[in-house]
Amino acid sequence: MAGGLKAAIVGSGPAGMYTAGALNSKCPGCQIDILDKLATPYGLVRAGVAPDHQTTKNVSRAYDKIMENDNVRFVGNLGLGDDISIAMLRELYDVVVLAVGTPKDRTLGIPGEDLEGVFGAQTFVYWYNGHPEFRDAVPHLDITNAIVIGNGNVALDVARVMLRTPKEMAQSDLAEHAGEHIFSSPVRTIRIVGRRGPEHAQFSSKELSELKQMDGAIPYCDASVIPEHFSTGDKKTDKVVNTNLDLLREYSKNVPAANDRKLSLDFFLSPVAILGDDKIEAVRLEKNVIKDGKSVGTGEYVEYPCDLLVTCIGYEMTMLDGLTIEHGKIKNTEGRVDDGLYVVGWAKRGPSGTIGTNRLDSQAVVDRILEDRCDDTGSSKPGPKGLDDYVRENKIQTVSFEDWQKIDMAEKESAAGPSPRRKFVRKRDMLSLIRESNA
The missing domain is CATH 3.50.50.60 (FAD/NAD(P)-binding domain)
Structure with missing residues (x-):
């Protein structure tokens, strides 16, 4: 497939990260923005896995490797629905992948x-x-x-x-x-x-x-x-x-x-x-x-x-920007919701499986994306630049992967005893830390 594909993945949990990894490896030259409403990435790895199961949380190291690619960005503190709509994302990107889980x-x-x-x-x-x-x-x-x-x-x-x-x-x-x-x-x-x-x-x-x-x-x-x-x-x-x-x-x-x-x-x-x-x-x-x-x-x-x-x-899935919800998940056909719009993870198949289940599932949806768009010769959509313009115009303070690394370091440095981190639990505190460190 020709390079130049611009993709937005909404949700930075396991399903979203495995989608980004597969898309990055199978579509050279693509640009990938991973959006999340939180200021922290990796979804249920941080917020769902039991706090005494630290070995399971080590999967985040593999996600860090994906984020280190120059063509992959984390855009945190940008909520779907609250800050940006699916319709707007579809105007900005060739492909939009919903990896939003089942939030109810x-x-x-x-x-x-x-x-x-x-x-x-x-x-x-x-x-x-x-x-x-x-x-x-x-x-x-x-x-x-x-x-x-x-x-x-x-x-x-x-x-x-x-x-x-x-x-x-x-x-x-x-x-x-x-x-x-x-x-x-x-x-x-x-x-x-x-x-x-x-x-x-x-x-x-x-x-x-x-x-x-x-x-x-x-x-x-x-x-x-x-x-x-x-x-x-x-x-x-x-x-x-x-x-x-x-x-x-x-x-x-x-x-x-x-x-x-x-x-x-x-x-x-x-x-x-x-x-x-x-x-x-x-x-x-x-x-x-x-x-x-x-x-x-x-x-x-x-x-x-x-x-x-x-x-x-x-x-189960809740109503999302006018999409059809069927049997507690977003209605889709093998991950395809509409032209250029896809779904992965629990939002696609329901709340089942382990973290690893999302890897094969996401790879299959990426294969479907590339089949659907195999004739693309490039893209005229603005992609990441368009998102940056939108964020600036709407005065939204987003969080980059480098910003997250500052939060991560601060949590680890303030940990007590053998604990791996002392978590920030207020978004405002995370954003304040970023503003101060970037001043």
Whole structure:
């Protein structure tokens, strides 16, 4: 393909970064601007990955390499919708790729979901990871009993982070304000609740095994719900599930003492009502059985006291600049939304997979882009220069990759002890640092 293609990628998380890397390598001479509403790049690597999973966050080093190419720019603090429209981006660039994720928590759809003390996973995770838009989302953790709805790794993350001790989190990048609440919380019991059985849970064995390494809490599971063996004929699936079942059997032998904090892994329960006046006081759950592969209510109920409920049941797309939303994602055909407009990552396929899943997915969409535009002989669109003119005319303070490196260095230099960084959690503080350093 001829050089000169000008592309804007909206979103600098894994999907956006892998798209930039693939486009840069497969289309020599292209110009790529990576836009993000935040002043910091890399999306969920910074704001979604658990703060005590620093090894996972090391993937950002590969993204740094992509950013070091002269034809690739980071343009932070430029929000889609708030600062610039898709229509304007399509006027400026030959190709616009939306890598915006799925920014809305799915709801339970039950009475009481609007009570104080009920949070979606994204809100809670962004809060303890220091996302600027969620700095004040959780006002306190003066609670005794918490329930986490969901049987995936995010549910494990939420419960584990809430139960870790200061010593255990010393090498993490847990946001300072969140640590103050978490470490002083009087929480005694957290239940992770799933509507199906242990064999259907989506926990990774690595994350499930981390629970036995916690200093400040005892994991427990009722042995009666754990099947003796699980087999589908798929060796890879069977290995993961049976490893998980072995871990749950190990946890079932735990006998928490009266003064121990307890993490209970509960199954075959579906929340049907959140109880309380102004704030949550309890959750009513229906007992389930599995019939024909589906979870079916029995009409028998239990109620558990609860001061905090976090729902980890997935995410979905919200309305975006007039685009069609279908089944919780942007309507597309193999990543193509319209002429010159594409989508990657969760916004394309839904909230599924790991960080690495986005790599192959993004490469496939880049191949589609190059097929669609294989006859291009150059571009008359303004691209990066046009964006710079637009930003200047609208008096928007954008953040370059060099600016981000200054934020990054300041966070690392202000870290306490073995922690890798002390995060800025206010955008205004980041922008002030940049203005002062550039003065």
